[in-house]
Amino acid sequence: MLIDFNNLNINQLSFNTEFEKKVEAFLKEWDSDGNTVQVQTSGSTGVPKIFEIEKKKMINSAVMTCNFLGLKEGDTALLCLPVEYISGKMMVVRSIERKLKLLISDPSLRLVESLEEEIDFCAMTPLQVENSLDKLHLIKNLIIGGASVSESLKNKILQMNPGVSNRIFETYGMSETLSHIALKQLMPEPEEYFTAFENVSVSLDDRGCLKIFAPNVNTEILQTNDLVEIKNDNQFKFLGRIDNVINSGGAKIFPETLEALVKKEISNEVVFIGIKDESLGQKLIVVIEGNESETLKKIISALSFEKKFHKPKEIIFINKIPRTPNGKVNRIELHKIINSLNPDS
Template identity: 35%
Template structure:
């Protein structure tokens, strides 16, 4: 029978099922409340969407959907019996919830940690993990510290979700011996429905999980038929399908910039300037966005998180002029102290743009 280990305390699934566990933090209590409901057969659960592309909302997800998702992930990665997992995520959101479900469905040993920047810090370098899920900020923090970077290599399968990984982090991961995957999914698909192994090559190639069928609409938006989703899902993601079960993710159609009739996908521009940004602003988050323009409808702007660095703007603009097509080049560079983000660290693009434009107006 599996169990959960939290701060050195072992709590078996039998104890959780019966409601017997030591009083501790609110995080542990809320986490084990969900586990108890699951182990006692509860049929439906309420989940909060992240709000990355609209207002957050509560949806109902069935036990069967979550079981199908866990089984598909287990089959994809060939997770062994008596596996050892680590959950270091917010367990009120779908990514964390599904780590709990996987542990219970796979009868695993699950180490539980409250979400923090360095999730492996309290574990020894000898600790082995069959399966771990992290958000990009946690991975990036681990890569920056030699001891934590070494610990990453003790993970057999690492999935990373909540937000896209920067090309710099992808390259760093590809240079160490680890099987790491960027996920594609959402709350409505009950966690990921596709995974892309991080090899250092761009763009990433996503492979769908067993049982998932993908198509595109006339305008290239991804359509998903998946057993872990209750109905066909029409997404806002523009993709290029390869064969029948793989795809390149191009970006979100609702982020597309229309500047004088030229349609620009910001995520593609971001990839093209990744090397330049890493040279001039190492470790700094940035996004491309479309700001309103009287003549062109929208103009391309670059938003950089952090303190203003006006001394680097000249080099930056020159570099972008060399690497980008004329209409794809940002006309402005705006700095913002902190991007607006979801609980899973995904940047809220429209809110961040509004904040940056307000700041720029105040500074005039």
């Protein structure tokens, strides 16, 4: 279905599918007298929770994104993210604020199969992008969030769209920042650092973790557990989450950095984790999604890791790596699965 927010009469619209009815419920919540709306966190790093967000701050966030991308009234956007989460809700709010025409598509991995005409704006998860590569040329401005974009996916994007001028960005943000507060261009010119929006500044705490001050969306300085490298007061490079850091034999290992290295060579989903080990404290292993493969084992064994202790002590294959509903790898659940395979860990 299509919702034209420049000429909206919600009573004349027909919401038929379960997803469309969720969109309808959010529109009614947004149009209510209340100053806040409820948002659910993904639960990728802990127990999912629900909290209230001010509508005014969501509008401020929408303005920042729309201004950065140059979206204007009458442009067409595609909603294909769950509206339980901030990512889906913000797509609706951006459409309301900028008076966009919003196409509603049930969230799925193969969501743009029927897309035949150009649209101006869309937000997807990496998994959705992976399954929509042949349609990316129809999206003028694409932002990818919910999980980090692997090196293999970046390469696929560039290979599928040689010379295309459409813009693709990786996002940085969280529920507390009302979706993203920084973007990193992947195409047409790949960038190494995220650039924060106007009126957003970044700094480090004494652990090397990112602190964000974005007064338009949150009056408090937001303390993250994300280890970053700061270039200046509005540009930074993500290194990994401090709670994912693996301590093996006294050495600190950033799994996200190793995952990015491996994903340059193989297309399978790859996750590095640490399991209990009597001598090392934590033993570094790599979990690969898919059937066991001697070829993949040889590729990983042959990789030139920066440090000797970066090479995994064990390679484990599983059919499916667990993910949260919005596409993030669920490391907590993955640990449980691996521990069940290694009861002594």
